[in-house]
Amino acid sequence: MKAAVLVFLGLSASAAFCQPAAVKQNVQMMGPSVRSEAVVEGDFAAMGGHVLVSLPVAGDALLLGGTVDVHAPVGDDLRAAGGDVVVESSIGGDVLAAAGNLRLTKAARVAGGAELAGGDVRVDGRVEGSLNVRARRLVLNGPVGGNVQAAVEELELGPEAHVGGSLRHTASAPTQDPAAVVSGPVERVDWLFGERQRWNGRHPMHEGRWPAMGGWWLLVPLSMGLLGVLTLAGLVLFVFSHFADQAAHQIETRPWLALGVGAGLLVALPMLALLLLFTLLGIPLGLVVMALYPPLLLLGWLIGALFAARWLAARTRRGQVTGPAVSYGWMAVAVIALLMAGMIPIVGPLLATATMAVGLGACVLEWRRRLASRPRDTP
Numbered sequence: 001m002k003a004a005v006l007v008f009l010g011l012s013a014s015a016a017f018c019q020p021a022a023v024k025q026n027v028q029m030m031g032p033s034v035r036s037e038a039v040v041e042g043d044f045a046a047m048g049g050h051v052l053v054s055l056p057v058a059g060d061a062l063l064l065g066g067t068v069d070v071h072a073p074v075g076d077d078l079r080a081a082g083g084d085v086v087v088e089s090s091i092g093g094d095v096l097a098a099a100g101n102l103r104l105t106k107a108a109r110v111a112g113g114a115e116l117a118g119g120d121v122r123v124d125g126r127v128e129g130s131l132n133v134r135a136r137r138l139v140l141n142g143p144v145g146g147n148v149q150a151a152v153e154e155l156e157l158g159p160e161a162h163v164g165g166s167l168r169h170t171a172s173a174p175t176q177d178p179a180a181v182v183s184g185p186v187e188r189v190d191w192l193f194g195e196r197q198r199w200n201g202r203h204p205m206h207e208g209r210w211p212a213m214g215g216w217w218l219l220v221p222l223s224m225g226l227l228g229v230l231t232l233a234g235l236v237l238f239v240f241s242h243f244a245d246q247a248a249h250q251i252e253t254r255p256w257l258a259l260g261v262g263a264g265l266l267v268a269l270p271m272l273a274l275l276l277l278f279t280l281l282g283i284p285l286g287l288v289v290m291a292l293y294p295p296l297l298l299l300g301w302l303i304g305a306l307f308a309a310r311w312l313a314a315r316t317r318r319g320q321v322t323g324p325a326v327s328y329g330w331m332a333v334a335v336i337a338l339l340m341a342g343m344i345p346i347v348g349p350l351l352a353t354a355t356m357a358v359g360l361g362a363c364v365l366e367w368r369r370r371l372a373s374r375p376r377d378t379p
Contacts, residue, residue, distance in 0.1 A: 026059070034065070036072070043076075047270055049294050051082070053089075060093070064270055066294060068099070077112070081274065081290065085118075087125070094129070098283055102135075106142065113146065117283050124158075130165070134283070138171075147184065151192040157182075168192060233335050234328055236302045243366065248307040250362040250369075259354070262300060262361030266353070269293055300360030301338075301352070307359070309334035 025042030035052045036044060043059040051065035058075040068082040070089055077093035085099035087108045094112035095104075102118035104110070108125025114132070116123070121135040123142050130146035138150050141158025147165035155171035159179035166184030170192055176182075236244050251258050269289055276286030309330040338355060342348040 044074075062274075064274065064290065066290075081286070083287075083291070095127075098286070100287070104142070108142075121152075124160070149192050230332055230335060232298070233302055233305060233331050236299075236306065237328060237331050244303060244306050246369075247303045247359070247362040247366040248310055250365045251304070251307040251358055252310070254365065255358065258361035258365055259358045260361065261364050262357030262359065265360055265364070266297075266357055269296075296360060297356050299363060300356040300358075303359030303362055304355035305334045305338055305359075306331060307362075308338065308355075 025040075027036075027040050027042070027044050029036075029044075029046045033050045033052075034046045036046070036055045036057070039055050040057040040059070043061070044053070044057040045062040046053075047064040049066045051063045051068045053061060053063070053070045053072050053074070056073045056075070060076045061070070061074045061078045061080070063070070063078075063080040063082070063085075065082045066084070068080045068085045070078065070080070070085075070087045070091075073090045073092070075092040078087070078091045078095045078097070080087075080095075080097045080099070082099050084101045085097050086103050086105065087095065087097070088105040089107060090109040090111070092111050095110050095114040095116070097115075098117040100119045102116055102120070103122045104114070104125040104127075106124045110125065110127045110129070113129030114123075114127045116132070117134040119135065120137045120139075121133055122139040123131065123133075123144075126143050126145075128145040131140075131144045131148045131150075133148075133150045133152060135150070135152050137154040137156075138152045139156045139158060140148070140150075140161045140163075142160055143162040143164070145164045148163050148167045148169075150167075150169040150171065152169060152171050155169050155174035157174070157176040157180040159177040161177070161180040161182075163182040163184070167182045167186045168189055169187075170189060174188075270293065273286045273289040273293070276283065276289065312334060313330045338351070342352045344351075
């Protein structure tokens with residue numbers, strides 16, 4: 001009963017991020033895999049490991065994820081960020097997107113302008129307005145109605161490229177297909193968009209300078225389903241047993257503080273990443289935050305599962321349970337129970353979010369406790 005009270009109370013603020021909620025015709029969604037389930041008459045905001053827009057959105061779309069696919073029309077502006085972003089539909093307004101790999105396919109139609117940032121950017125679709133790109137490499141193989149500005153190391157104009165205005169770029173050796181057309185002047189400059197130096201000879205989007213996306217390997221076992229989750233649970237229980245045990249103890253001793261800290265981080269980290277992506281210098285750091293976000297959610301969920309396992313073992317044995325006393329069997333029972341409970345409509349997403357929040361908050365509290373307990377050097 002104690003666990004049930006801990007899980008379900010005090011999370012009304014987080015609930016909006018786990019279950020589709022229509023507020024004034026707007027929809028917000030969050031989860032490991034998010035897919036639009038109906039036509040959205042207002043704005044659509046989504047965040048997850050994989051975000052898919054499969055049905056039309058009448059207003060703006062704000063999408064954050066490891067992989068973002070826009071397969072249906074967006075009536076107004078599109079703002080997207082992720083490891084991989086693919087746009088293959090019509091956009092009624094402007095596009096602001098940042099990704100490690102960013103692509104506008106031939107089916108993409110942007111009625112306004114496009115501001116793109118990434119490691120590799122490819123534009124095969126139509127952009128009616130201007131196109132501004134900050135990237136390591138840009139491949140332009142589609143029509144652009146206005147001017148093109150590209151702060152890039154490599155620039156390639158394909159046979160279907162047609163620039164209605166001027167082309168300004170920073171590439172040292174651009175390549176242009178004979179069939180490509182640039183109506184205005186072509187100019188190479190040392191910097192664009194207010195950059196005042198060439199980053200010591202290396203562009204900030206250079207492949208060797210991109211933030212490591214290694215944290216995403218933690219999501220690979222999830223593709224194995226239950227077996228993968230149980231494998232990660234065993235990793236947390238046996239390899240990081242001391243830290244995990246102390247973090248679970250934080251939930252037992254300070255549950256509401258852990259829940260509050262974790263819920264705040266669930267909301268604050270995506271907002272921080274989005275704000276960083278609006279500045280050139282902040283893009284790499286923003287991508288680091290986005291790369292770490294899903295593994296942190298997974299870690300929080302597993303710590304929450306460990307707390308549930310300790311709670312179940314303590315109630316069964318009628319005594320307090322510490323790390324070594326919690327067998328893998330109890331951990332497996334807790335994981336399976338939480339996964340099954342997560343399938344319950346409305347309640348399931350609430351439970352999953354609460355588990356992630358309280359576990360993530362407990363990790364932060366434990367990290368803070370360890371930092372505070374370090375011996376300080378005396379003069």
